Amino acid sequence: MERLALLLCDIAAVSLLVFGLYFPRHRRRDLVVAYLGVNVGVLAVASSLGAADSRAGIGLGLALFGVLSIIRLRSTELDQHEVAYYFSALALGLLGAMDTTDVRLPAGLMAMVLAVLFVGDHPRLLSSYRRQVVVLDTALPEHTALVAHLEHTLGARVHSAVVQRVDLVNDTTVVDVRYRSTPGVRPENGAAARAGTAVAAGGTTAVAVRP
Template sequence: MTTLALIAADLVAITMLALVYFRRHRRRDLVTAFLGVNVGVLAVALVLGTVQTTIGLGMGLFGVLSIIRLRSTEISQREVAYYFAALALGLIAGLSTSLPLAGGLMAMILAALWLGDHPSLFHGSRQQTITLDRAITDEAELRSELTSLLGARVDQVTVRQLDLVRDLTVVDVQYRTGRPAGQVTAARTESARELEGLVAR
């Protein structure tokens, strides 16, 4: 009876996880992957629980499953977190013997993903990899160029490639959405001047 309850708890948990991910990111293919990985791991864990296994074998299985990556498409660290959560939910339900403990751990995983991926958490922070069509060696000039290009406050810039032959720069940039204060002031000043010119005419 406990096993059936754990299976039901896992199915409820993975369904909630998949719904949270789909409502926020709208990738149907990864929802299918999360469900398949979770149910598959649950089935394997239940089978392992019925036979004599060593701790080393269980840890080895967890290690192999935890590094699953799709080679056909690139997935972000966010998707890796959801994959790991789907794996953990299946293993907890398949190997646990205590429903209250398993339920508490599942709820903790769901709460962590729900909070950590909530749209209102650091909603203004963005990260992009940008290729500029000229080689910029001066960091201050690079920041100024990115600020002007993105219309946002640049927090951190990491140069990934500086090609002086092909005249390009590849950077990872973390920034906050919205115009920097200086640009906003400049834009307002320019608008005021245009308005004064129209009035003068």
């Protein structure tokens, strides 16, 4: 009876994870199949091995996490939030296969996993913080000038700017930017609104960037 209850809890949890959280927020259909397959596969294997040897659960869980890490490295690159859903589906399957007479503990842990993803991946949580890889049509090897140019272009406060490539021949810069957008501030005057921008005749932008 406890096995059946845990099975139903797992089905309900993974359905809520995939169709209630992931798909409505990210709309990637191929990962729906992956999450469901991982969950049901782990549940089936862990249940069968756990019935034969109650000590196999921990080793099985570690082995499955390792195998899925290798699969991720050798397959299409996933975003970090997709990896979080991937391992959450796996964790739900392992919890659903627990050999216990009290279903409240695994059911409570399933609810905790869903609650953490609901809050952590909520669209309104830190929604103004963003990341982009930006290609600039000018070579900016000096960091302060680069940050000033990015703030003026994006109309946002730049928190991190990691240069990936500076091409002095073709006059381009590729930079990984992490920034916070400001509602109502247009890109063309975003830096000026915060720090005071002076544009010289030669096109060089000088901005007093706050630390």
